Every structure is written in C-alpha cells, then in structure tokens.
Amino acid sequence: xxxxxxxxxxxxxxxxxxxxxxxxxxxxxxxxxxxxxxxxxxxxxxxxxxxxxxxxxxxxxxxxxxxxxxxxxxxxxxxxxxxxxxxxxxxxxxxxxxxxxxxxxxxxxxxxxxxxxxxxxxxxxxxxxxxxxxxxxxxxxxxxxxxxxxxxxxxxxxxxxxxxxxxxxxxxxxxxxxxxxxxxxxxxxxxxxxxxxxxxxxxxxxxxxxxxxxxxxxxxxxxxxxxxxxxxxxxxxxxxxxxxxxxxxxxxxxxxxxxxxxxxxx
Amino acid sequence: xxxxxxxxxxxxxxxxxxxxxxxxxxxxxxxxxxxxxxxxxxxxxxxxxxxxxxxxxxxxxxxxxxxxxxxxxxxxxxxxxxxxxxxxxxxxxxxxxxxxxxxxxxxxxxxxxxxxxxxxxxxxxxxxxxxxxxxxxxxxxxxxxxxxxxxxxxxxxxxxxxxxxxxxxxxxxxxxxxxxxxxxxxxxxxxxxxxxxxxxxxxxxxxxxxxxxxxxxxxxxxxxxxxxxxxxxxxxxxxxxxxxxxxxxxxxxxxxxxxxxxxxxxxxxxxxxxxxxxxxxxxxxxxxxxxxxxxxxxxxxxxxxxxxxxxxxxxxxxxxxxxxxxxxxxxxxxxxxxxxxxxxxxxxxxxxxxxxxxxxxxxxxxxxxxxxxxxxxxxxxxxxxxxxxxxxxxxxxxxxxxxxxx
Numbered sequence: 141x142x143x144x145x146x147x148x149x150x151x152x153x154x155x156x157x158x159x160x161x162x163x164x165x166x167x168x169x170x171x172x173x174x175x176x177x178x179x180x181x182x183x184x185x186x187x188x189x190x191x192x193x194x195x196x197x198x199x200x201x202x203x204x205x206x207x208x209x210x211x212x213x214x215x216x217x218x219x220x221x222x223x224x225x226x227x228x229x230x231x232x233x234x235x236x237x238x239x240x241x242x243x244x245x246x247x248x249x250x251x252x253x254x255x256x257x258x259x260x261x262x263x264x265x266x267x268x269x270x271x272x273x274x275x276x277x278x279x280x281x282x283x284x285x286x287x288x289x290x291x292x293x294x295x296x297x298x299x300x301x302x303x304x305x306x307x308x309x310x311x312x313x314x315x316x317x318x319x320x321x322x323x324x325x326x327x328x329x330x331x332x333x334x335x336x337x338x339x340x341x342x343x344x345x346x347x348x349x350x351x352x353x354x355x356x357x358x359x360x361x362x363x364x365x366x367x368x369x370x371x372x373x374x375x376x377x378x379x380x381x382x383x384x385x386x387x388x389x390x391x392x393x394x395x396x397x398x399x400x401x402x403x404x405x406x
Numbered sequence: 407x408x409x410x411x412x413x414x415x416x417x418x419x420x421x422x423x424x425x426x427x428x429x430x431x432x433x434x435x436x437x438x439x440x441x442x443x444x445x446x447x448x449x450x451x452x453x454x455x456x457x458x459x460x461x462x463x464x465x466x467x468x469x470x471x472x473x474x475x476x477x478x479x480x481x482x483x484x485x486x487x488x489x490x491x492x493x494x495x496x497x498x499x500x501x502x503x504x505x506x507x508x509x510x511x512x513x514x515x516x517x518x519x520x521x522x523x524x525x526x527x528x529x530x531x532x533x534x535x536x537x538x539x540x541x542x543x544x545x546x547x548x549x550x551x552x553x554x555x556x557x558x559x560x561x562x563x564x565x566x567x568x569x570x571x572x573x574x575x576x577x578x579x580x581x582x583x584x585x586x587x588x589x590x591x592x593x594x595x596x597x598x599x600x601x602x603x604x605x606x607x608x609x610x611x612x613x614x615x616x617x618x619x620x621x622x623x624x625x626x627x628x629x630x631x632x633x634x635x636x637x638x639x640x641x642x643x644x645x646x647x648x649x650x651x652x653x654x655x656x657x658x659x660x661x662x663x664x665x666x667x668x669x670x671x672x673x674x675x676x677x678x679x680x681x682x683x684x685x686x687x688x689x690x691x692x693x694x695x696x697x698x699x700x701x702x703x704x705x706x707x708x709x710x711x712x713x714x715x716x717x718x719x720x721x722x723x724x725x726x727x728x729x730x731x732x733x734x735x736x737x738x739x740x741x742x743x744x745x746x747x748x749x750x751x752x753x754x755x756x757x758x759x760x761x762x763x764x765x766x767x768x769x770x771x772x773x774x775x776x777x778x779x780x781x782x783x784x785x786x787x788x789x790x791x792x793x794x795x796x797x798x799x800x801x802x803x804x805x806x807x808x809x810x811x812x
Contacts, residue, residue: 191573201582202586248703301432324590
C-alpha cells in the first residue's frame with residue numbers, strides 16, 4: 141500500500157513515548173469554516189495524535205447536548221459532507237495528523253452516489269479512516285468495502301453492552317483502531333464514578349478480540365478522567381469537553397488539548 | 407395467520423428496513439426481537455392482548471356503512487368505515503401500546519418511554535402505563551406541546567412525565583431522537599414504545615402485527631356485510647401504522663387495491679410531508695427507507711396541518727409496497743384535509759382526526775381510479791377511520807374560521 145498508515149504510526153509513536161494516544165473529536169464547521177480549520181490546526185499543534193472530525197447531521201440521535209448544539213451551529217454555517225472533506229484537504233496542506241470522519245450514515249451514503257464519490261474524495265484529501273455511529277456490522281456492507289479497499293480505515297465501535305459474538309463481528313470488520321465506548325448513553329455524559337473494574341473488564345475482553353489499538357472514550361472531560369483511561373487503553377478520546385472549548389476559542393481549545401495530552405503519560 | 411416479511415432477511419422489506427442504530431442499543435434491539443418472536447407465538451400472550459382489547463379498549467370496532475358519504479361523492483360504490491376512532495383514547499394507537507407494554511412487562515422492563523407528535527400515541531402509552539402502574543416518560547417536541555395542550559394535560563393527568571424537546575425542529579422527529587438518546591442511556595431497564603411501523607427492526611414488523619387486528623376484523627366484517635372482499639382499502643400514512651394494520655390481512659389478495667394517503671401540506675411544491683411522492687432513499691431513525699432530505703443527506707422539516715402526519719420518513723414496509731406497486735400512494739394537502747373533516751362530519755356525523763381526513767379527501771380520486779377497472783358487480787371500499795377529531799378542534803376552528811366557513 142502506497143499511502144502511509146498515519147493511524148498506526150500515531151498509536152506506535154505514543155506507545156514509544158510511554159503514553160496513550162490523545163484522540164480529539166471536533167465537529168467540523170462549528171463556528172464556520174475558518175474557525176473550524178483554525179481549531180483543527182490548534183488541536184494538532186497542541187498535541188492531538190488523532191483527530192475525529194464530526195460530520196454535521198440534522199438528527200444526531202447518539203449525541204448529547206454539546207455536540208447537538210455544535211451540529212446546529214455547523215449546519216447554520218453551511219456545513220455539508222463534501223464541505224467537510226474540502227476542509228480536511230485544506231488542513232492537509234499544513235498537517236499530517238491522522239483524521240477520521242466521525243458521523244452518521246445518511247450524509248455519507250448520499251456522497252457515495254455523488255461524483256466524485258465518497259471514496260475518490262477520501263483518497264484525494266488524505267482521509268485516514270471513517271467511523272459511523274449508526275452502522276453496526278449487520279449493515280457495514282453499505283459503505284465499508286470500497287473504503288477499506290482504498291486503504292481508508294474502518295474504525296470499529298464497541299459499547300459496554302456489546303456481547304461476545306457482536307464483539308467478534310466488530311473486530312473482524314475493524315481496521316485502524318477500535319473505539320470502546322466507556323458509558324451507556326449519548327456523548328457528553330460524565331465519567332464520574334464509572335465502575336473502574338467493569339471498564340477494565342470491558343477493555344480486557346476487547347483486547348482479547350483484536351490486535352488493533354483500542355481507544356476509549358465517552359465521558360472523558362478532564363485531565364483526571366484522561367489519566368484514568370490512559371492506564372487502561374491505547375488511546376483516550378475526548379469529545380464534548382473540547383467541542384465546548386473550541387466554541388469558546390482556539391486558545392481555550394489549545395490549552396485544554398495540551399492539558400489532556402500531558403495527562404496521557406502513564 | 408401472519409404473512410411472512412416479504413424478504414429473505416429478517417427485518418427487511420426488499421432492501422428497506424434493517425437495524426441502523428448505535429452499537430450501545432444493538433443488544434437491547436436483539437433482546438426485544440427475541441422476546442417478540444417468542445411472545446407472538448405464545449397463546450397466553452396473544453390471549454392476554456385480546457382480552458384487554460375486548461374488555462378495556464372496546465374491540466372489535468364496528469364497520470359502519472357510509473351511505474350519505476357515498477351519495478355526496480356521487481358514487482354507487484358501497485363505502486365502509488372501520489371505526490378505530492371509537493377505541494379507548496380515540497385512535498388506533500392504543501392497539502400497539504397494549505401489545506408493547508404487555509411485552510415490556512414480560513421482559514421485566516420497569517420503565518416505559520415513548521415519543522409523540524400529535525399526542526395520540528403519547529396519550530395511548532400513558533393510558534396503558536396507568537392501567538399497569540408503570541412509570542412513563544413521553545418525549546414531545548416543544549412546538550407540538552404548544553399546539554396539542556389538551557393531550558399534554560391528558561398525559562400528565564394519567565401520571566406520565568411529558569418532556570418537551572427543544573432540539574432541531576422541536577417536532578416529532580426530534581422527540582424520536584430524544585427518546586433514542588434516553589434508551590441508549592437506559593437500554594437494560596427501559597422499553598421504548600415506538601408508535602408506528604418505523605424505526606429499527608423489530609419495530610416495523612411488531613407494530614404491524616399489533617395493528618393487524620384492524621385488518622383482521624375489517625376483513626371478516628366486510629365479508630359478512632358485502633359478501634365479498636372489498637375492491638379497495640384506504641388509509642392515511644404518516645409513519646404508516648394504521649395503514650399497515652388494515653393492509654396486513656389484504657396483502658395476499660391481489661384483487662384488493664391498497665391506497666395510502668400522505669400529507670401534501672401546503673402543496674408538493676412547498677412545505678409538505680409527502681415522503682412517497684418526494685422522498686429519496688436514506689438511513690434515518692434506525693431504518694433504511696424513503697426520507698425527505700436535501701442533496702447533502704440532511705433531513706428536511708416536514709409540514710402538515712395534522713401533527714400525526716408531520717414526519718419526514720415513512721415505515722420501510724410502505725417504501726417496499728410503493729416500490730413493488732402493491733400499494734398506491736396519493737397526497738392530499740391541508741385544505742383538502744379540512745374539506746375531508748367537514749365532509750365526513752356533515753354526511754356521517756363523524757368528526758375524524760385531521761390525519762384520517764386525508765384519507766376521506768382522497769376518496770373522490772380513488773373512486774375514479776377504481777371505476778376505470780371496474781367489473782360488473784358493486785364496488786366496495788373500506789376506509790380506515792384511524793382517529794377522532796376532538797384533539798384537532800382548535801386547529802380546525804382556526805382554519806375554517808379564517809376562510810369564513812361554515
């Protein structure tokens with residue numbers, strides 16, 4: 141394969157530095173295209189190892205209030221799925237940080253029927269992976285094969301409720317890394333007093349099912365949360381808290397990312 | 407007694423349907439599908455449903471001949487009204503709620519959630535929960551809370567918590583999103599009573615089967631009264647549960663034409679809820695179906711004078727029946743629906759829900775279509791009167807008042 145596997149490199153580099161990779165979620169176009177681009181650059185410069193770029197959707201039924209609000213702002217600012225990929229192309233001129241599209245099926249499904257197609261655009265702009273919230277293994281065929289054939293990673297998604305047989309199917313499909321959802325609920329919950337033992341058990345079961353890096357998230361808001369997760373997983377995903385920081389400004393975002401990055405050291 | 411889903415893959419209708427939900431929900435969906443597939447074959451479970459429907463809901467509902475309506479339409483066809491408006495709580499919605507809440511109890515669920523648009527499904531769910539003493543949370547768009555105050559009061563009187571939803575367009579689709587978010591957070595102890603033949607499998611099939619009682623009764627009643635199968639069955643379609651319920655027992659009778667009537671709102675060129683006429687294939691609310699969406703795959707806000715049809719998607723089995731041509735779908739606009747309310751009120755002494763009025767208003771066109779292929783015998787047409795119009799009196803008064811009638 142001719143494309144660099146930036147995701148594998150990012151996790152390997154973090155591991156060699158004795159820390160978990162910091163995976164930063166930002167909703168594309170939140171605050172408009174220019175602000176969104178500035179936020180991506182600020183997050184990468186402040187130490188994000190992987191960026192999950194949220195594709196705005198009118199009906200984000202798996203997201204909590206912070207990301208819902210970001211999507212409303214982004215759509216009002218003219219966000220489209222194709223626009224998100226153009227934003228990524230612009231980011232790629234200055235940064236090599238791996239980027240995963242994070243979103244819902246419908247906008248990406250539309251793009252598969254467009255010219256150029258989703259896969260052609262993904263390859264052209266240097267997209268590293270795709271993570272679709274509402275496309276379980278049963279239906280992955282709708283989008284997966286052409287992306288994987290083009291070396292765009294298909295990120296697996298595992299939940300606390302996932303059964304052993306489902307976990308096997310998820311890991312069989314996954315490339316790049318597997319995202320372990322740490323809590324029941326939508327994005328933006330708080331990790332708080334989450335049951336550490338249950339979480340460790342969930343991650344151990346996942347570890348036994350795949351050789352891919354495992355990034356854990358949902359409810360990770362503070363450096364303390366990140367420190368807890370960094371001990372258990374290869375990567376720490378932070379979403380809503382950084383979406384809120386990005387809404388306040390790029391300086392606030394950079395500061396929050398740097399603090400989280402420091403907390404990923406084991 | 408049941409027609410198998412018209413597809414080899416369970417939970418799909420052709421390529422429509424499926425389970426497009428977040429991974430956190432998949433185990434709950436699998437648990438529900440498993441519980442449903444056992445329960446539906448358990449004679450004790452189906453007998454428990456039948457008993458409640460008879461003793462408490464008031465089933466069977468009558469099939470009323472509509473002679474003055476036929477005369478007003480200038481037809482010699484025999485029109486038959488399936489009277490779901492006479493059910494407890496005033497619509498067909500309660501048939502589904504009784505079955506799903508009984509199933510939830512059987513599964514050991516301790517909490518019921520539901521979404522509602524017009525409030526009919528919310529009221530029906532709250533009513534059944536009160537009957538069984540189960541806590542009930544109903545998500546309702548803030549816009550709908552405002553325009554359906556009476557139903558909000560009814561739900562609260564019945565002990566349900568009504569949660570106004572302010573996200574998105576603050577209507578039915580957003581209430582569904584919020585109910586899904588609740589369910590993702592409480593997948594173990596909570597059952598989500600979806601109110602129509604939509605959402606992820608097993609809901610489209612399960613809700614159709616729980617509404618099949620409409621078609622089963624109607625079929626026996628029309629055979630007894632007319633001595634033959636009807637030439638056509640007509641129902642309004644939002645998500646499509648009253649239509650799938652009455653269609654279900656006629657699907658295997660090719661001589662029975664099936665007509666669904668959706669909401670053309672302010673007209674198909676403007677704001678509407680005509681998913682069949684104007685929707686495109688998409689993935690939404692857990693299912694692959696026809697959806698009102700823009701070129702970027704974002705959902706469009708639906709509009710209809712009837713809150714119950716104000717939904718930008720449609721049940722996947724309807725999308726399949728539309729594509730295969732087994733059912734035909736027409737669209738009636740807001741003014742047409744108001745005309746339908748007046749027509750049925752004046753000719754038959756029945757004030758239908760605005761949703762139902764769309765089906766009444768389409769009868770003229772449907773009768774013309776039927777005349778084209780008519781045989782020598784009498785024409786018989788069954789119309790599902792899915793609900794009564796009490797809830798809509800404010801809307802009806804405002805609109806009829808503004809045009810100076812009657």
